[in-house]
Amino acid sequence: MTDLVRDYRLLIADVYELAGLSRRISEREAAGQGTTVARWHVLSAVSDEPLAVPAIARRLGQVRQAVQRVVDDLAEAGQLRAESNPAHRRSLLYGLTPEGARLLERLWDASEAPRLGMLDDSGVSAADLRQARDTLRRLTTALST
Amino acid sequence: MTDLVRDYRLLIADVYELAGLSRRISEREAAGQGTTVARWHVLSAVSDEPLAVPAIARRLGQVRQAVQRVVDDLAEAGQLRAESNPAHRRSLLYGLTPEGARLLERLWDASEAPRLGMLDDSGVSAADLRQARDTLRRLTTALST
Numbered sequence: 001m002t003d004l005v006r007d008y009r010l011l012i013a014d015v016y017e018l019a020g021l022s023r024r025i026s027e028r029e030a031a032g033q034g035t036t037v038a039r040w041h042v043l044s045a046v047s048d049e050p051l052a053v054p055a056i057a058r059r060l061g062q063v064r065q066a067v068q069r070v071v072d073d074l075a076e077a078g079q080l081r082a083e084s085n086p087a088h089r090r091s092l093l094y095g096l097t098p099e100g101a102r103l104l105e106r107l108w109d110a111s112e113a114p115r116l117g118m119l120d121d122s123g124v125s126a127a128d129l130r131q132a133r134d135t136l137r138r139l140t141t142a143l144s145t
Numbered sequence: 146m147t148d149l150v151r152d153y154r155l156l157i158a159d160v161y162e163l164a165g166l167s168r169r170i171s172e173r174e175a176a177g178q179g180t181t182v183a184r185w186h187v188l189s190a191v192s193d194e195p196l197a198v199p200a201i202a203r204r205l206g207q208v209r210q211a212v213q214r215v216v217d218d219l220a221e222a223g224q225l226r227a228e229s230n231p232a233h234r235r236s237l238l239y240g241l242t243p244e245g246a247r248l249l250e251r252l253w254d255a256s257e258a259p260r261l262g263m264l265d266d267s268g269v270s271a272a273d274l275r276q277a278r279d280t281l282r283r284l285t286t287a288l289s290t
Contacts (some may be wrong), residue, residue, distance in 0.1 A: 003261050007274040014281040018162040020206015021288050022157050061165015115150050122287035129152040132280040133165050135273045136159040142267035
């Protein structure tokens with residue numbers, strides 16, 4: 001194995017570990033707000049702009065069917081609403097309702113202080129976070145093409 | 146939300162996306178070698194040294210029960226073997242058998258060229274990979290304590 005590929009594989013192992021750890025922590029926080037991490041993540045994914053199910057699934061690294069179920073549950077709970085998609089007639093876009101936006105705000109608020117404390121402990125700076133993001137985005141783009 | 150927490154959340158979203166994408170690509174490659182991504186990842190996790198199921202699960206960001214099932218399947222297939230654990234009598238350590246090591250070698254060989262090509266396309270350097278790893282490790286450590 002070349003060194004570059006070895007470094008890449010080690011990074012991906014760290015990506016899996018961090019993803020799993022973050023998900024478990026978020027699961028506890030979501031339960032504290034009477035929801036689930038799956039719902040929280042879908043609400044987060046559409047917080048900037050309404051998205052279709054395949055785009056949400058891609059962003060969350062999940063399979064489409066699982067995301068569709070969560071989207072349906074959120075729509076039934078009045079936290080997401082469907083809008084027609086100008087680009088694809090048959091694929092609806094899902095965006096936050098005011099109730100969904102309030103729940104997401106509560107989830108973010110409840111986790112803000114512990115995250116800040118953790119970031120302080122880690123010694124990781126905003127520049128470190130952005131540098132890591134840039135590397136991960138470039139890998140995601142290259143893997144997608 | 147503070148900027149630092151916002152940057153952290155954006156990074157975690159990228160972590161989820163990359164984890165999901167990498168898993169789907171590995172799933173196809175594993176199928177090409179007659180195995181599954183779940184088995185491949187367990188074999189990788191113990192390639193440096195034998196580990197107990199909880200340690201494998203942590204490294205893969207998976208729940209322990211799912212990893213235990215895969216470990217049992219790999220042991221039955223003769224690709225993993227159990228060793229006694231000097232630290233915890235009741236928790237076995239699992240390491241590669243020669244057959245498991247050969248399968249892992251085939252999986253790595255088959256994915257080497259596409260990964261090198263992807264890394265080349267991404268323009269990401271070994272230094273970028275190591276910097277991102279360092280940031281992810283520090284976050285994982287801080288989140289674990």
